[in-house]
Amino acid sequence: MGNIFKLSAILFLVGGIAAGMLAFYNSFTKPEIEKLKAATEAEARQYVLKGLFPEDKMDALIYDADSLEIGGKKEIFWKVRESEQERNYKAFVFLSKGQGFSGVVETMVGTDANFRINTVKVLKHTETPGLGAESQTIRYGEEEPYFETRFKGDDPLIVIVEKDDNDEFDNVESLTGATITTRAVCSSINKYAAAVKEKLSAPPVIYVDPENIISVEEILKKHKEEEAAKAEAEKSGGAE
Amino acid sequence: MSVMKNLTKGFFKENPVLVLALGLCPSLAVTTSIENGIGMGLAATAVLIGSSTIISFLKKFIPESIRIPIFIVIIATFVTMIDLTLQAFIPALSKSLGLFIPLIVVNCIILGRAEAYASKNSVFSSMIDALGMGIGFTIALVLISSVREFAGTGSLFGYPLFQLMGIEGFQGSIMMILPPGGFLTMGLILGFMQWNKLRKKAKEGGR
Numbered sequence: 001m002g003n004i005f006k007l008s009a010i011l012f013l014v015g016g017i018a019a020g021m022l023a024f025y026n027s028f029t030k031p032e033i034e035k036l037k038a039a040t041e042a043e044a045r046q047y048v049l050k051g052l053f054p055e056d057k058m059d060a061l062i063y064d065a066d067s068l069e070i071g072g073k074k075e076i077f078w079k080v081r082e083s084e085q086e087r088n089y090k091a092f093v094f095l096s097k098g099q100g101f102s103g104v105v106e107t108m109v110g111t112d113a114n115f116r117i118n119t120v121k122v123l124k125h126t127e128t129p130g131l132g133a134e135s136q137t138i139r140y141g142e143e144e145p146y147f148e149t150r151f152k153g154d155d156p157l158i159v160i161v162e163k164d165d166n167d168e169f170d171n172v173e174s175l176t177g178a179t180i181t182t183r184a185v186c187s188s189i190n191k192y193a194a195a196v197k198e199k200l201s202a203p204p205v206i207y208v209d210p211e212n213i214i215s216v217e218e219i220l221k222k223h224k225e226e227e228a229a230k231a232e233a234e235k236s237g238g239a240e
Numbered sequence: 241m242s243v244m245k246n247l248t249k250g251f252f253k254e255n256p257v258l259v260l261a262l263g264l265c266p267s268l269a270v271t272t273s274i275e276n277g278i279g280m281g282l283a284a285t286a287v288l289i290g291s292s293t294i295i296s297f298l299k300k301f302i303p304e305s306i307r308i309p310i311f312i313v314i315i316a317t318f319v320t321m322i323d324l325t326l327q328a329f330i331p332a333l334s335k336s337l338g339l340f341i342p343l344i345v346v347n348c349i350i351l352g353r354a355e356a357y358a359s360k361n362s363v364f365s366s367m368i369d370a371l372g373m374g375i376g377f378t379i380a381l382v383l384i385s386s387v388r389e390f391a392g393t394g395s396l397f398g399y400p401l402f403q404l405m406g407i408e409g410f411q412g413s414i415m416m417i418l419p420p421g422g423f424l425t426m427g428l429i430l431g432f433m434q435w436n437k438l439r440k441k442a443k444e445g446g447r
C-alpha cells in the first residue's frame with residue numbers, strides 16, 4: 001500500500017518539476033510570441049491596404065480599433081485614417097473567420113471607403129497541402145498569391161464561389177479541388193462584412209475634442225454675431 | 241559498440257522509419273515538402289536528444305512500474321519547449337508544421353528509444369544513439385519528401401525546376417502530396433530497402 005503513495009509522490013514530483021520548467025521557459029518565449037503576433041498582424045493590415053494610400057503614408061496610418069459581435073463572440077475590426085488630423089475613414093480592415101475543410105480559415109480583408117475589397121490575405125488555415133493550402137501559394141515569378149487576386153474590387157457583402165453562380169453576385173473562381181476552402185473564405189467575408197457594415201451605419205458617437213470645448217455662452221454669442229452680420233448684409237443688400 | 245557505429249546505425253541499418261517502421265504517422269503527414277521534412281526531422285531530433293539524455297540520466301531513480309508515464313512527461317516537456325521556441329523564433333516553420341509538433345509527444349521513435357535504449361545505457365551513448373536516430377529520421381523524411389515534392393509539384397526546396405529550366409506548363413501530380421502519395425512513396429521506399437537487404441543476403445549466402 002505504501003508503494004502506491006511512493007509512486008504517486010514520484011510522479012507528482014516529476015510532473016511538478018516539468019511544469020515548473022515549462023512555466024519558466026514560457027515566461028520568456030511568451031513576450032516574443034506576442035510581439036511576433038502583433039507584428040504579423042500589423043504587417044497583414046498594411047498588406048491588405050496596399051494601393052489605397054500613398055506609399056510614404058503607409059507606415060503612419062492610424063488604425064482605430066472597433067469591435068463587433070458575431071455569434072456571441074467579440075471580434076475586432078479597424079477603421080483606418082491617414083493621419084491624426086484626418087477625421088474621415090478611408091479604409092476598413094477586418095479579420096474574417098470561417099470553417100474550412102479541416103479547420104478555421106482566417107482571412108484579413110481590406111476595403112476602401114466605398115466598401116469594395118482592396119486585397120484579401122489568407123492568414124491562417126489547416127487545409128490540405130496541394131488543395132486548400134494553395135490559397136497561400138505564390139506561383140513562381142509572381143508577387144502575390146494568385147488566389148487573393150480573385151477578390152480584388154469585389155463587394156465583400158456578395159462575394160460568392162463561381163460554381164454557386166448567380167448574376168447578382170461578385171464571382172470568385174474557386175481553387176482547383178478546394179471549393180470548400182473557397183466557399184469558407186467567401187462566406188466568412190460575407191458574414192463579417194455584413195457585421196462591419198451594420199456597425200458602420202450605426203449612429204456615430206459624437207466626437208469631442210477635449211482641447212477645443214466651447215461653452216454654450218460662446219456658441220450663443222457666436223450665433224448672435226452671425227445673425228447680426230447676416231441682418232446687416234441683408235440691410236445693405238436691400239439699400240442697393 | 242564504438243561511438244561511430246552507435247551513431248551511424250540509425251542512418252540506414254536501423255533507420256527508425258525505413259527499417260524499424262516507427263514514427264510512420266509524421267513521416268506520412270508532414271512530408272509534402274522537403275522544407276517541412278527537414279523541419280520535422282530536426283525538431284524530433286532535438287526532442288529525442290533532450291529526452292534520451294534526461295531519461296538515461298534519471299534511469300536509476302525512475303521506478304520500473306511507472307516508467308512509461310514519467311517518460312511521457314519528460315518527452316512532453318521537451319516537445320512543449322520546442323513548440324514554444326518555434327513559435328517565438330521560427331514562426332514560418334511553426335505554421336507549416338502546425339499540429340504535428342505537439343504530436344511529437346506520441347511519436348513512437350522517441351518513446352521507443354527511451355524504452356529500448358536510453359533506460360538501459362549510459363548517458364553519453366544514449367545521446368549518441370538519439371542523435372543517430374534523429375538524423376536517420378531526418379534522412380527518411382527528406383527522402384520521402386523529395387520524391388513527393390518533386391512528383392507532386394515539380395519543384396525541390398520550393399524551386400520549380402521545370403520553370404527554371406525554361407520548360408513551361410508542367411503540372412505536378414497533386415495526388416503525390418495528398419495522403420495517397422505518401423503511402424505510395426513510403427511503400428515503394430520500404431519495398432526497395434527490403435529488396436536490397438534480401439539481395440545482399442542472397443549474395444552473402446551464395447558465397
